[in-house]
Amino acid sequence: MKQRAPFIDTLLGLTALTGLIALYAPLLAATVLSFFQIVRVRGKLGFAPFSLEPYTALLTNGEILSALGTSLIVAVVASFASLVLALMFAFYFVSARRGLGTLMQVMVFLPFLLPPIITGLSLLIAFREAEFARGLATIIIGHIVFIVPVVYRTVLVRLQLLGGSLTEASLDLGASHVQTLFHVILPQMRPALISGVLLAFAISFDETLITLFVAGSETTLPIRLWAMMRVGFVPEINALATLILLFTAAITFAIGLIQRGQAERA
Structure with missing residues (x-):
């Protein structure tokens, strides 16, 4: 060699x-x-000497705390709503005819594959034509559209690995479809569900461009950070960037542990 x-x-x-x-x-x-x-x-x-003053100023900044609260609400609601939709799409794909399943996948992945500016602009036009006031609800809808494909792919891969034997065995033993879903299928998919939600949460928490189109008067943390940088860098920006970095790293580490445990049990 x-x-x-x-x-x-x-x-x-x-x-x-x-x-x-x-x-x-x-x-x-x-x-x-x-x-x-x-x-x-x-x-x-x-x-200058070591100081925690930027973090103190950050934690006493009402505008930043308000934006942080909005981002957390949006990320939590969008993540769990995306999980429910992703489960519905995944179960439909494994049971639908090949052509319909492929068409559904194209529709699910398209908003994620398009440039965010196109997705955001399309949502803005749709909300305007429907006379739907922009605010917290439109931000959540925009994030759901963007992050559903991420959760869907994670859930679908795990569901396909399970196959249909567990479902058939559960039904043969007398369990109903609902009992099979909640006591057999979902427990086996728990690692994929958790990692999908965490990944969706991280993406939603960081999303900026789509949010700019659909936010209206609401302000999320990334938008607030962008507005702060427009008037010059202040120490609070470095503190905020550090906290977001640590938070994102923690989520990434948790996802890695979950996927590692899932691989060891497979």
Whole structure:
């Protein structure tokens, strides 16, 4: 077997290292600057002593807390509504005729595959034609349309892996379809359901472009952060970015643990 030259391995390693630095250096900079602010001392730039003042100012900012509350409400409602819809679509796909199931999948995935600006603009036009006032409800609907495909794919893969033998065995033993669903199928799909909801929550919490079209007078946390940056960077922005980073990392870690446990049991 022909081995690669050491030069190629070194070049690939340096390329990977450069990519990692480009990805994580801005995140690290925001985290450091949330604790050590840059100050000018005697004409020279330096770092101020360690301080939690940006976090204190952030937690006492009523506008940010209000936007955070809106984002949490939208993310929770949209995630669980998407889970219900994804389950309905997944059960329909495994039982429907091939042509109808494929058509349904195209309709489910299309809003996610389109550029967010097109999806947001389409929703804006639909709400305007229906004379539906923009607000919290339209944000939730917009997020549901966007994140249903993510949950649907996660749920469908697990449902297809289960096959039909569990359902047939449960029905043969005298259980009804409802009992089979709640006592046999859904417990077996629990890891996929949890990971799908967590992933949908993270995407919804971070969604900005579609929200801009359908928010109206409501403000979510990403929109509030964008508005704050328009008037210049303040220490609270670094603190907010750090907290969002930690929150997203925690969700990602939880999803990884759930999928790892699911793979070990498979």
